[in-house]
Amino acid sequence: MISLYSGEFLGLSVKDLMIPSERVAHVQVGNSLEHALLVLTKSGYTAIPVLDPHYRLLGLISTPIIMDSILGLERIEFEQLDTKKVQNAMNTEIPRINVNSTLQSSLDLLVDHPFLCIEDESGIFEGILTRRTVLLKLSNQVKRNNRK
Ligand code: AMP
Numbered sequence: 001m002i003s004l005y006s007g008e009f010l011g012l013s014v015k016d017l018m019i020p021s022e023r024v025a026h027v028q029v030g031n032s033l034e035h036a037l038l039v040l041t042k043s044g045y046t047a048i049p050v051l052d053p054h055y056r057l058l059g060l061i062s063t064p065i066i067m068d069s070i071l072g073l074e075r076i077e078f079e080q081l082d083t084k085k086v087q088n089a090m091n092t093e094i095p096r097i098n099v100n101s102t103l104q105s106s107l108d109l110l111v112d113h114p115f116l117c118i119e120d121e122s123g124i125f126e127g128i129l130t131r132r133t134v135l136l137k138l139s140n141q142v143k144r145n146n147r148k
Helices: 033-043 063-069 103-112 131-147
Strands: 047-051 057-062 096-098 115-119 125-130
Touching (some): 033 047, 033 057, 033 063, 057 063, 057 115, 103 131, 125 131
Antiparallel strands (some): 047 057
C-alpha cells in the first residue's frame, strides 16, 4: 500500500509543481481575437490565460470560445477576428488556486480542468498547474514506492 500523505505527494506545494508564468503562453485583455487565435494555434494549446497589463489573472481564452464568438447565422465571420477583443469573449468563471496551497486542495478541481491557474494574494498570475504534471509526479511516486 502506498502512502500518498507522506508529504512527498499530497503535501507538496503547488509552487513546486507549477509551470512558472514566464513559461506560460498568454494574451493581454486588450488583444484582438485574431492575435489570441494566432497564439493558441502557434502554441498548440486549447486554452491560455488572459492577463491585464499588471499581470493580474482575468480569465481564459480558448479556440472554441473564439469560434463561437464569430459564428454568424450562416457562416463563420472571420472578418470579425480583427475587431473583436479578448475581453469581450474570455471566460472569467475559472477556478483559481493560491500559490501557497497544497496539491491536495487542487486535486478535485483537476478532475474537471486540464490545468489550473495559480495566483498570489493580490491576484497576480504566478503560473499554471497541469493535470499532466500531477499525474507524472504521482506515477513517479508509485514507481518509487514499488521499489521500496
Ligand atoms: P498538457 O497537460 O501539458 O497537455 O496541458 C494541458 C493544457 O494546459 C494545455 O492544453 C493548455 O491549455 C495548458 N498549458 C499547458 N502548458 C502551457 C503553457 N506553457 N502555456 C500555456 N498554456 C499551457
